[in-house]
Amino acid sequence: MPACSTKCGKTAILKRPKTGDALCKECFFEAFENEIHYTIERAKLFRPGSTVAIAASGGKDSTVLAYVLKLLNEKFNYQLKLVLLSIDEGITGYRDDSLNTVKQNKEDYGMDLKILSYKELYGWTMDEIVAEIGRKNNCTFCGVFRRQALDRGAYLLKVDYVATGHNADDIAETVLMNILRGDIARLNRCTSIITDSGDGIPRVKPLKYAFEKEIVMYAYFKKLIYFTTECVFAPNAYRGHARVLLKDLEKIDPTIIMNIIKSGEDLKVAETTKIPTLTRCVRCNYVSSQDVCKACILLEGLNKGLPRLGIGKSSKVKRLLKENEEKTSSCNSKNCCNAKPEKSHCLCKTTIPSIS
Amino acid sequence: MKVNCEYGGGCDLLFGTKQETYELPSSSTAWTVGELLLWLAEKHLKTTQENFLQGDSVRPGILVMINEMDWELLDTTNYVLKENDTVIFFSTLHGG
């Protein structure tokens, strides 16, 4: 039986990918938590007295994030008010299990939970949108609405920060994808531990340097309840390929993950990439590079019974949308599933019954 | 010989179960975890082998624990199974 590297006298239970150390359960918990604490401290991630919304999907990353933030907040007296924020897209059956998991988190961790529905945020559920537009084009809606949902939710809740569960593997994967797509402009941003969507509510990633393996092991040994979402085994996602490549590399040498993140951080992007001047949407007040934000353009079409407005050919809106798309992050039916740093693929591309 | 297998994090989808106890066919030589992997893929996997195996081991991204211990501390595929061992497969290739 291998002994714990710290010489604490106990039996080791895992080999850390980052260091190769063999650690016992207690020493692993301590190392894992302390590293996240160190990440938070070093980046000065939170101001004392702030309210932090944890973007909670019910999955392993956000569950571990909620658990560890609560623990560190108490242990190191961050003086944070932590709340859970979940988005319900309004797809029959799709969120039932994951929202139940989040509700369990709320009970277990004694945090407030706010579930914001697309209905509340946009006036339409995804089911209603699919009924209106059909499955073919709704990637446009799905991508735009999803990207805005958390920001809008944070704005509605008037929180000071949104914390997401992106881990080291996720970030390395996004770096890789941006390189594969030639999207160098987004490299720096996707590796930043703190980003601002322009609305003054920073997005933070406390698990930025936590390896996926350790997150899974931590959840397992702490017996945290989480929900497994969509299946990357399904032959759909470009992201899936990047992930497989990364896991193959990680098997050879786990420090490759850190090296990829560091490359993303250190790359200096030439000034040729214009950063759009952001204003606010005149309709919804959401940050936008246009007078009317993309979500509002799409909603306009839906509400007028002209759902193809904004995705139809040769319309003025189409041109407007296209400009908008180029200036902000791109999302169209071709690459909608790949466009975001978040780990998700387009809901509308998924046949609902196949999701367990 | 009996061995308990648990599937989590999406591996349950690959095997259509979360937990199963198997009776391994008796053999003149001891069963290794490596042999168990091949046997599971042959007999119980509900999908194509590439979703579970790569070469003579699990596909990268699938974590394996033997009796609550990271198999990387136990010589991975070379570990020799004992009666009533519990082997857990966890996929990290799924969303969270």
Ligand SMILES: [Zn+2]
């Ligand atoms: Zn120890």
Ligand SMILES: [Zn+2]
């Ligand atoms: Zn708007």
